[in-house]
Amino acid sequence: MNPILLILGALVLFYSVSLLVLMAGFARLKRAAARRSPAQNHVPSLSIVVAARNESHHLPRLLDCLFAQDYPAGKFEIIVVDDRSEDGSWDILQRAVREHPRFRALHVTDLLPDFAPKKRALDLGIRSASGEIILLTDADCSPPPTWARAMAGCYTGETNIVLGYSPYRFDQPVPFLVRRMLALDYLSLAAIAAASAGWGRPLTATGTNLSYRREEFLRTNGFEKIKHWVSGDDDLFVHRAAEDGWGRFSFATAPESFVPAAAPSSWRQFANQRARYASKGRDYDLRVTLGLLAVYLLNVSLVLGVVGVVGGMSAWALPVFLVWCAKSLFEFLFLVRVAFAFREQRLLFYFLPTALLHPWYVSIFGFAGLLGRFRWKGDDFRKTVEPRHVRNLQ
Incomplete structure (x- = not known):
């Protein structure tokens, strides 16, 4: 089997199991x-x-x-x-x-x-x-x-x-x-x-x-x-x-x-x-950071898979579709419990378009977080407030 597909399968398995663990935690x-x-x-x-x-x-x-x-x-x-x-x-x-x-x-x-x-x-x-x-x-x-x-x-x-x-x-x-x-x-x-x-x-x-x-x-x-x-x-x-x-x-x-x-x-x-939000990931506990990295790689893989299919790699179409379906299914099963508990069940009607866009914005903002540049309350920052990283814009 293609090693890339094996890696993709392992990532979606890890993600699905993680969501099952979170479901148990919410219970x-x-x-x-x-x-x-x-x-x-x-x-x-x-x-x-x-x-x-x-x-x-x-x-x-x-x-x-x-x-x-x-x-x-x-x-x-x-x-x-x-x-x-x-x-x-x-x-x-x-x-x-x-x-x-x-x-x-x-x-x-x-x-x-x-x-x-x-x-x-x-x-x-x-x-x-x-x-x-x-x-x-x-x-x-x-x-x-x-x-x-x-x-x-x-x-x-x-x-x-x-x-x-x-x-x-x-x-x-x-x-x-x-x-x-x-x-x-x-x-x-x-x-x-x-x-x-x-x-x-x-x-x-x-x-x-x-x-x-x-x-x-x-x-x-x-x-x-x-x-x-x-x-x-x-x-x-x-x-x-x-x-x-x-x-x-x-x-x-x-x-x-x-x-x-x-x-x-x-x-x-x-x-x-x-x-x-994403800029702090590398300062988390190592286990959490590795877990976030796996989730990030899953989303990037889906984005690259879609780009590959659009570019003519038709053999990727079914694996990418199945991985997206598995990812979205477990996300929905997790969110439906919380949404009803928080009386936000009306938001579930918009799950499908959100799930379609989710891999794209996770990939983009995860990368932006690694760069660590953002603007907050009128100041430009990187991740930390070392003197070379802060410029007061007042």
Whole structure:
């Protein structure tokens, strides 16, 4: 048999088995959530921490959402750290400080050569916080009033980190089909996070909806091990927490805990976001990196196979079609469980066009992530914030 076909078969077998393992992990997560019984007499104190840079157009909505949280007033505080904003964000925060006693605003005015801007802002906010539990979201998000209570309810005596889901919120006009496909793709990332959390080792996480115990953050010196990476205040941090023995992880599956996040409003924004996501892959645990490499090679192989068939290699048509069918079947079986659990089953109608495009954009953005160049909040970055890699565009 052709060795290339053997390799392709091995890759799709690995991918299919991996998805079966994730399905089992999600089932474990659901069973654990059903058994969970938080302490009835203890309401943990919370500190909601947000890092914001040039977010004047998003901050009013975010602050309204945070001030409307259905949580005991004496048990939570809100801290927003302004990271070098130039658009009036600081003025908005100052007005909020005067009007709301539970609100604090901190201001970062410079860059450090070895500390990623967002991580530094979050670190400052977390270290100045007083709550037992840190709740993180982004400035372009709109947490529902039930968010803080739902996330706090996921903590038992042994739980130290709770991950959450952030469905896309579309503020700009986007073609309907594209909107649904983007939402399904984003759901797939949350599905991987939830399913792997069921095994006690989350593969990914999102900073738009994440929480952990403050004492554990301080005990392990926070972002110290990953502070030079521009991205990764969520997934890389969770990986390091697992390595440092933080204990039990959980994932909030109740819709009351979901935090809508602004979707990319342009192709350039989407490309930069995905390149930023992919840029961290080489700093993951070696086993995770090798697994991601296998998945990447599978997608690249499918793309090259399609190109070969179009170029006249008709013998490749059936193997490529069968591999794509197997890949898509196991993806659907995995996603259907999560979609129904998260009440996102309407997105499954758009699975087919998303599955057709998936190998192409994984191949493109995986390569872009290796290059490590992307733009974030007005600055051009590579993967790390070494001085030669940062150029302030202000």
